[in-house]
Amino acid sequence: MFQKILIANRGEIALRVLRACKELGIQTVVVHSTADADAMHVRLADESVCIGPPPSRDSYLNIHQIVAACEITGADAVHPGYGFLSENAKFADILAAHNITFIGPSGDHIRVMGDKIEAKRTAKRLGIPVVPGSEGAVTDEKEAKRVAAEIGYPVIIKASAGGGGRGMKVAHSEDDLEVALATARSEAGAAFGDDAVYIEKYLEKPRHIELQVFGDGAGKGVHFGERDCSLQRRHQKVWEEANSPALNTEARARIGGICANAVADLGYSGAGTVEFLYENGEFYFIEMNTRLQVEHPVTEAITGIDLVHEQIRVASGGGLSVTQDDIKFNGHAIECRINAEDARTFVPSPGTITHFHTPGGLGIRVDSGVYSGYRIPPYYDSLIGKLIVHGRNRVECMMRLRRALDEFVVDGINTTLPLFRDLVGNPDIANGDYDIHWLEKYLAAEAATH
Numbered sequence: 001m002f003q004k005i006l007i008a009n010r011g012e013i014a015l016r017v018l019r020a021c022k023e024l025g026i027q028t029v030v031v032h033s034t035a036d037a038d039a040m041h042v043r044l045a046d047e048s049v050c051i052g053p054p055p056s057r058d059s060y061l062n063i064h065q066i067v068a069a070c071e072i073t074g075a076d077a078v079h080p081g082y083g084f085l086s087e088n089a090k091f092a093d094i095l096a097a098h099n100i101t102f103i104g105p106s107g108d109h110i111r112v113m114g115d116k117i118e119a120k121r122t123a124k125r126l127g128i129p130v131v132p133g134s135e136g137a138v139t140d141e142k143e144a145k146r147v148a149a150e151i152g153y154p155v156i157i158k159a160s161a162g163g164g165g166r167g168m169k170v171a172h173s174e175d176d177l178e179v180a181l182a183t184a185r186s187e188a189g190a191a192f193g194d195d196a197v198y199i200e201k202y203l204e205k206p207r208h209i210e211l212q213v214f215g216d217g218a219g220k221g222v223h224f225g226e227r228d229c230s231l232q233r234r235h236q237k238v239w240e241e242a243n244s245p246a247l248n249t250e251a252r253a254r255i256g257g258i259c260a261n262a263v264a265d266l267g268y269s270g271a272g273t274v275e276f277l278y279e280n281g282e283f284y285f286i287e288m289n290t291r292l293q294v295e296h297p298v299t300e301a302i303t304g305i306d307l308v309h310e311q312i313r314v315a316s317g318g319g320l321s322v323t324q325d326d327i328k329f330n331g332h333a334i335e336c337r338i339n340a341e342d343a344r345t346f347v348p349s350p351g352t353i354t355h356f357h358t359p360g361g362l363g364i365r366v367d368s369g370v371y372s373g374y375r376i377p378p379y380y381d382s383l384i385g386k387l388i389v390h391g392r393n394r395v396e397c398m399m400r401l402r403r404a405l406d407e408f409v410v411d412g413i414n415t416t417l418p419l420f421r422d423l424v425g426n427p428d429i430a431n432g433d434y435d436i437h438w439l440e441k442y443l444a445a446e447a448a449t450h
């Protein structure tokens, strides 16, 4: 087992990882920017190293400084959290070259899944259902037209190097295709320095359902069921739940089995998430994230298994603590992402939190790095906390969520809490009846009436 883990992240996830390390009796080092000197993870860590000024590229993305911090403190492993360097293959390779363990998959697995065309090809080879579309990159209009005619309109043009919902264009007919192709390519080139794009069938009303998987790096793979992350705004997840209201036990076992076999075949090591669009009972792979997800706690709530413990065990060579048969799904869990943003306009709201009071009681978990008197710096994303609620079934979970939202107090800044208080009373949400466009439509309708 590791002696000392360096946590290369900030905010709630740095604290989340720190807690797991403490439980396992592992020493912790955190790195931070000058803007985060007062952060909770810095206060609770055994050691901390300031690695640079506020901009991420000079601190949390600065590989040299992080490797230097490992060497100074004698850390033998790095947990990257999510975002920042968590899916940076070069970072994984550099750590390996320094004999420091990257808590995550190999650089090569990160690289394959980071290139969407390559990822889709790999998924298909491993027996994972994919969205119908071009076999690889599409360069000219003639080929684009041929592929689109074959799969049928509407189609979506996506950047191979894409991420964060950028570089995607929908074409509803052949007339739109030329412009969509040219725009997608130039946007991809500008945003990612790689203008390779591919075409796939555009699904009109899918849900976003993702499978939590784990590989032990030695040919074993398991799945921890799915999460439904259909409630999104601008391709950003807002509310996540497990299990999905749309799946039954058989559907879960079938797609879970396919994904677990795929990570086993790959020889994959650590946590991963296989993301699908789901429509009319069919799954369509869109991408695989090779890291821990923001929404991992809903899976922990229904399985009772600490996924960060598992990541650390696997990375240290100790393998998984569970087999597929040990993983049972109990009840229902929902996560609300609480952002420091206005609940209607979504304008960021950095500043000082004058009062922070979190809900408690059975089935409630709050993962947050903030506290009363904490000043939210303006440089980073606006997630300040996650409320995760568990119940024996979805109805009990929703009752408890409503109560927890009423108890939650954050003063001094705007937060998205009021949005969740509205959502929890909405009949479509109560029925689990929503797709990936539901929230945008709801917000547009709300905006029109105010």
Ligand code: ADP
Pocket (backbone or CB within 6 Å): 131, 156, 162, 163, 164, 165, 166, 168, 200, 201, 202, 203, 204, 206, 208, 235, 275, 277, 286, 287, 436
């Ligand atoms: P990114 O890595 O940029 O987030 P994804 O491939 O994960 O890109 O897609 C992001 C979102 O775009 C999906 O959650 C979905 O809302 C939409 N999307 C992607 N592909 C399709 C498709 N074939 N049909 C319909 N919507 C899609």
